[in-house]
Amino acid sequence: MSTKNFFISRRSFIRRCSLAGAAAGLPAWFMERDLAEAAPTLKLGPNDRPAIALVGCGGQGRSDASNAKRLGDIVAVCDVDAGHAAAAAKQFTNGGKTPAIFDDVRKVMERDDIQVIINATPDHWHTMVNLAAAKAGKDVYSEKPLTLTIDEGHHVISAVRKSNIILQTGTQQRSSSRFRLACELVRNQRLGQLQQITVWLPAGLREGPFSSKPTPAGLNWDFWQGQTHTVDYVPQRCHLTFRYWYDYSGGTMTDWGAHHNDIARWAVGLAGPVTIEGAPSTQPIPGGYTAFSDYEVTFTYANGVRHTAKSTRDESIYGSAVNENGQRNGIKFEGTNGWIWVNREEIEASDPALLSTPLPAGATRLYASNDHMGNFIDCVRSRKPPAADVETGHRSASMCHLGVIALRLGRKLEWDPAREKFTGEGAKESNKMLSREMRKPFDYHFA
Ligand SMILES: NC(=O)c1ccc[n+]([C@@H]2O[C@H](COP(=O)([O-])OP(=O)(O)OC[C@H]3O[C@@H](n4cnc5c(N)ncnc54)[C@H](O)[C@@H]3O)[C@@H](O)[C@H]2O)c1
DSSP states (O other): OOHHHHSOOHHHHHHHHHHHHHHTTOOHHHHHHHHHHTSOOOOOOTTOOOEEEEEOOSHHHHHHHHHHTTTSEEEEEEOSBHHHHHHHHHHTOBTTBOOEEESOHHHHHTOTTOOEEEEOSOHHHHHHHHHHHHHHTOEEEEOSSSOSSHHHHHHHHHHHHHHTOOEEESOGGGGOHHHHHHHHHHHTTTTSSEEEEEEEEEOOOOOOOOOOOOOOTTBOHHHHHTTSOOOOOOGGGSTTGGGGSTTTOOTHHHHTHHHHHHHHHHHHTOSOOSEEEEEESSOOOTTSOOSOSSEEEEEEOTTSOEEEEEEETTBOTTSOBSSTTSOOSEEEEEETTEEEEEOSSOEEESSTHHHHSOOOTTOOOOOOOSOHHHHHHHHHHHOOOOTTOHHHHHHHHHHHHHHHHHHHHTSOEEEETTTTEEESTTHHHHHGGGSOOOOTTSSTTOO
16 A cells, blocks of 8 residues: 555545535534544553453443453453353453453452453442442443442442542443534534423333243352342343343333433533433333333423433334334434434434534533543543543433332432432432342442
């Protein structure tokens, strides 16, 4: 390849970016600004790569680790399912070096050479792994939703602050220029006064009843269940579909909601809502998944903005269209001057000029990152706050937990986002749902 072809000029690069951006609905002014500001500052030498341990070697863990291996070395893998750990060790063998295999995350934390943890365990394990990482002084990329309960968030924030570790929440939409553009425009009143946000989330699974089966060889079912009460092994409770059980997660309200409710809250710029009300539109099948699959919840913020999160059956749980002409997952912002629609594939507005007109100098700017894992590793080196820090992860997970609590209690809730407590009628009962009983030894003292 000639050097002429290899080194493209800045001008032609901007032109190419603009074309790519136009295809994705991104305006040229924003793409050009991004080029200058959102590129990773990371400059790693060949011997300058953090040693990383992957904890939770299922689908997302292996995807995160594949992403991270651009920037660091996967030196250990840990899982309570020996088959998953072995498969990950094979996948991340590099140059003849096979990652060490662990079945107890506490043993990973004893390894002084490991600097970074990728935590891709199921939701009911996130906090215990993050607390263990903080105690050991290791930085952590923790999958979303950051916590299982709002109370867990307080423990994680205090541990992260105390030990000064970097924690990036795995809400990668925070490192997407498309979502950032939408949020910056909304924050700068491009839509006039923001009135309504509608978040569509894929409907969850409504299936059952299920029956118990012998625990598969190699799976430590007791350890997998962790803080939750123990039950006989039911395959649907375990890998992948754990997210449709309230014991381990919160259905698509917390699964997809951790992404899209986070973006809605980013655009609003407030810590949380002051009221929450909603209802499921179907009931779970007895003996089947327990999380509501079809629902609508409305959060109202102190500034009067309404944020409705509702499920759509036109989308699969993976976010792909079941009905091409139906309602896609994504976020619609509506204000007095028009609307903006954004999802992982597109951004559109009621008037194209709402997107194509540059924001003025001095406009409010949001944290610029276009590479979530790259931003994390960058912050591991610089010790600067990452794009989705612990407080952000906690507050956005809290939105989803509040939505779930409103669905489960079936009544309107009043919330004080400063004190992080329910207020008003029935507060005593609802405040009990901020935490859960944790089975020993898998509680806050686990590590
Ligand atoms: N950011 C994203 O877009 C995205 C996408 C998918 C999943 N996720 C999140 O990633 C997490 C994992 O989801 P998944 O789909 O990969 O689930 P999964 O069931 O495929 O994988 C979870 C793995 O963790 C293991 N595990 C359970 N308890 C453990 C423990 N104490 N120590 C070590 N390993 C343990 C399980 O055995 C399993 O291998 C979830 O919190 C989910 O919300 C994020």
